[in-house]
Amino acid sequence: MKRLLRAHSTFLTVLFLAASCFAALIVLLLADSPANAAQSTSNLTRAPALPVVGFVPKAIPLLGSPGVITCTQTYTTLADPIGGETGNDFVNAASIAPYQDLSLVGTVGIDQSKKVFTETFRLDNPKTGTKYKIEAIPYQTSNYNLGITLYDHNRQVVNVTGNPDENSTNYKASIEFVANGAALYYFIKVYQITQQCFGGTYDLSFSYTDATPTPTPTVTPSPDYPDIYDTPPNNNDTINAAAFLFQYQVTGLTLYNAVLYPSSPGDDQDWFIIPATLAGYQYVVSAAPDNIYPAFNMQVYGPDRPILIAQVLGASNPTIGWFAPNTGYYFVRLWRASGSPTSGTYHLNWSAWPNFVVYLPIILK
Numbered sequence: 001m002k003r004l005l006r007a008h009s010t011f012l013t014v015l016f017l018a019a020s021c022f023a024a025l026i027v028l029l030l031a032d033s034p035a036n037a038a039q040s041t042s043n044l045t046r047a048p049a050l051p052v053v054g055f056v057p058k059a060i061p062l063l064g065s066p067g068v069i070t071c072t073q074t075y076t077t078l079a080d081p082i083g084g085e086t087g088n089d090f091v092n093a094a095s096i097a098p099y100q101d102l103s104l105v106g107t108v109g110i111d112q113s114k115k116v117f118t119e120t121f122r123l124d125n126p127k128t129g130t131k132y133k134i135e136a137i138p139y140q141t142s143n144y145n146l147g148i149t150l151y152d153h154n155r156q157v158v159n160v161t162g163n164p165d166e167n168s169t170n171y172k173a174s175i176e177f178v179a180n181g182a183a184l185y186y187f188i189k190v191y192q193i194t195q196q197c198f199g200g201t202y203d204l205s206f207s208y209t210d211a212t213p214t215p216t217p218t219v220t221p222s223p224d225y226p227d228i229y230d231t232p233p234n235n236n237d238t239i240n241a242a243a244f245l246f247q248y249q250v251t252g253l254t255l256y257n258a259v260l261y262p263s264s265p266g267d268d269q270d271w272f273i274i275p276a277t278l279a280g281y282q283y284v285v286s287a288a289p290d291n292i293y294p295a296f297n298m299q300v301y302g303p304d305r306p307i308l309i310a311q312v313l314g315a316s317n318p319t320i321g322w323f324a325p326n327t328g329y330y331f332v333r334l335w336r337a338s339g340s341p342t343s344g345t346y347h348l349n350w351s352a353w354p355n356f357v358v359y360l361p362i363i364l365k
Contacts, residue, residue: 071105071197072113080106080201081282081323087117090155090187095284095351096121096134097321098310099204104144104192108199118191121204126179126186135174135205136190143200147193148173152183166193210316227253227345229270235260239305239331242271251290251347255336269335274350276303276324285332285350286319295337296346303328313337324352 082094085106105114123132138144149164151157157164158177165173175188190204229236229243236243237260257268274283287296298318299311303326312318314337324330334348 069116069192069195069197070113071108071116071192071199082121083117083119087119089118089120089189090151093120093122093187094282095319095321096123096188096206097204097284097319098206098312099321100310101139101201102190102204103199103201104190104197105199116192116197118189121188121190123186123188126183127208127210128179128181130208130210131176131178132186132208133174133176133206134188135172136202137172137205138202139200141171142196143198144192144202145171145194145196146173146202147191148175149189149191150175150177151187151189153185153187155187158183158186168194206319208317227270229253229272230257230260230268232259236271237269239271239301239333242273242331245272245274245332245348245350248351249347249349251345253346253348254344255334255346256343266336266340269333272332272334272348274330274332274352276326276328276330276352278354279324279326281324281352281354282321283324283330283350283352284319284321285348286317287334287346287348288317290345290347295340297335297337299333301331301333303330305331 080099080102082088082099082102083104083106087104088094102119104116104119106117108114121134126132134148134150136146136148138146145168147164147166149157150160160175160177163175163177165175167173173190173193179186190202234243235241235257237257253270255268255270256265258265261267274285276283285298285300287298289296295314295316296318297311297313298315298320300309300320300322301307302309309322309330310320312320318334322330332348332350
């Protein structure tokens with residue numbers, strides 16, 4: 001009988017413990033019910049974030065230093081004749097002239113990136129009192145944010161208003177100054193001033209204006225055949241009759257021919273051929289009046305003749321520079337701008353030097 005009582009007592013104890021556990025489970029389920037969901041979520045939201053042990057925030061890189069910028073682009077840019085693959089500096093500065101499709105990163109293929117470099121230009125024989133203007137203009141506002149600085153022949157920054165131009169809001173950069181005779185020549189450096197760089201190209205414009213008006217010249221009669229290249233039967237008035245230029249400076253040229261154009265001798269024009277005998281050279285041609293012809297028109301055509309490389313219209317001292325990737329003949333055309341005198345002489349200068357560019361293969365992935 002005692003054994004039955006002890007078994008009954010044990011059964012009641014187990015039953016009591018089971019009932020207690022079930023009651024506790026019901027309480028927990030009620031606490032997590034939808035009625036209390038908002039309060040529970042609020043408590044989770046207000047809970048403070050746990051600190052990350054050993055985390056040190058990285059410093060944000062500063063903009064404006066060309067040495068740390070990496071330019072990336074999604075299309076191919078060929079190396080230009082100025083910077084090539086590494087850029088250039090004072091010791092190998094290029095002659096200042098209007099240029100197109102220059103690049104501060106050289107040859108970059110798809111999904112590649114390179115560190116940006118600088119390009120330096122040189123203005124020789126500045127005329128005292130003449131106002132010069134140089135602009136570096138990106139092809140589009142998403143590739144370069146350019147800066148430009150003017151230096152004298154001692155490589156010191158010139159103290160003029162707006163120099164250097166490092167405005168980071170207008171993408172392009174420009175410098176205007178009047179030559180005061182103190183500098184024998186000037187350097188112009190173009191560079192990237194922010195990290196907004198995706199490769200691409202930019203153009204360089206170059207222009208100038210005489211500070212004092214040119215006096216009206218006294219026109220004197222000119223001979224019927226004013227220069228050696230314009231004497232029959234070899235009048236160099238067309239591209240097919242262009243005269244070869246083997247000398248780097250040719251003087252005594254005119255734009256006057258009373259025999260070929262008896263009613264309007266000033267309609268004369270001169271065509272010349274500059275032979276590009278070696279590939280990979282940089283060429284520059286310029287014309288300057290001896291004391292008349294205040295305004296010329298000049299054009300340069302490529303070896304295929306119809307291809308116009310560049311032109312300068314209505315300039316007192318036109319200058320054009322270009323890069324010859326292949327051998328061939330380049331054609332230079334000059335004619336008088338409207339309103340210019342019909343007499344006098346001018347001289348023509350041209351130069352060529354090797355462009356040391358390392359061409360790297362472009363690998364398309």
